[in-house]
Amino acid sequence: MRLKGENISFGYKKNSLILKDVNISLGSGEVLGLIGDSGSGKSTLCKILTGYENKYQGKVRLDAKEIPSKGYNPVQLVFQHPEKAVNPKWRMKDILNEGHLVSQDIIEAFGIKNNWLNRWPNELSGGELQRFALARALSPKTRFLIADEITTMVDAITQAQIWSIVLNIVEELNIGVLVVSHDQNLINMLCQDTIYLKDINNV
Numbered sequence: 641m642r643l644k645g646e647n648i649s650f651g652y653k654k655n656s657l658i659l660k661d662v663n664i665s666l667g668s669g670e671v672l673g674l675i676g677d678s679g680s681g682k683s684t685l686c687k688i689l690t691g692y693e694n695k696y697q698g699k700v701r702l703d704a705k706e707i708p709s710k711g712y713n714p715v716q717l718v719f720q721h722p723e724k725a726v727n728p729k730w731r732m733k734d735i736l737n738e739g740h741l742v743s744q745d746i747i748e749a750f751g752i753k754n755n756w757l758n759r760w761p762n763e764l765s766g767g768e769l770q771r772f773a774l775a776r777a778l779s780p781k782t783r784f785l786i787a788d789e790i791t792t793m794v795d796a797i798t799q800a801q802i803w804s805i806v807l808n809i810v811e812e813l814n815i816g817v818l819v820v821s822h823d824q825n826l827i828n829m830l831c832q833d834t835i836y837l838k839d840i841n842n843v
């Protein structure tokens with residue numbers, strides 16, 4: 641399976657593009673890096689690839705098809721701020737199992753402790769919350785993971801731990817991953833290939 645963005649152009653305002661004719665292609669089981677200056681549109685491209693932003697020009701295709709707009713999204717986005725991706729009025733066990741019942745294997749792989757499950761989101765650290773966000777995103781129905789600065793908020797040891805867990809799971813499930821980061825060393829360590837996004841308004 642292949643996720644492709646073809647000739648993607650997008651601007652938040654009329655006559656002011658942020659992305660211009662961007663092409664990106666990610667296959668099952670591949671780990672692709674996306675690097676670029678701050679403001680070059682990396683997060684915007686992530687939202688387009690996952691269907692959260694749909695007023696763009698160009699095509700996003702999963703094999704030859706559009707990403708389904710209803711039901712489970714096989715292209716899952718996890719971003720830098722897990723606290724913004726969860727309902728603050730839900731307990732962690734409900735957040736975790738919102739889309740599907742997350743397997744015990746995945747819960748254990750992410751080191752999610754039993755006593756975290758009854759807590760509210762504001763009772764966990766950013767790194768702990770991110771483990772929940774990733775555990776629920778890596779469902780058996782997920783085909784691609786768009787990882788937008790997912791470990792920027794944690795220390796180097798936790799970063800290495802989280803990525804090692806993610807890479808094991810995506811390998812097992814043959815999921816393709818887009819790794820978005822400012823950190824060239826991290827990208828070099830994780831990715832087989834990298835694409836660079838230029839800030840088209842600052843060249």
Ligand SMILES: Nc1ncnc2c1ncn2[C@@H]1O[C@H](COP(=O)(O)OP(=O)(O)OP(=O)(O)O)[C@@H](O)[C@H]1O
Pocket residue numbers: 652658676677678679680681682683684685
């Ligand atoms: N909702 C929005 N409305 C208007 N402009 C926006 C919106 N979101 C982002 N932008 C602008 O679009 C540009 C690209 O933002 P984006 O977050 O995609 O960049 P980025 O490459 O991910 O940046 P960073 O590395 O700093 O996170 C920036 O100039 C930003 O100010």
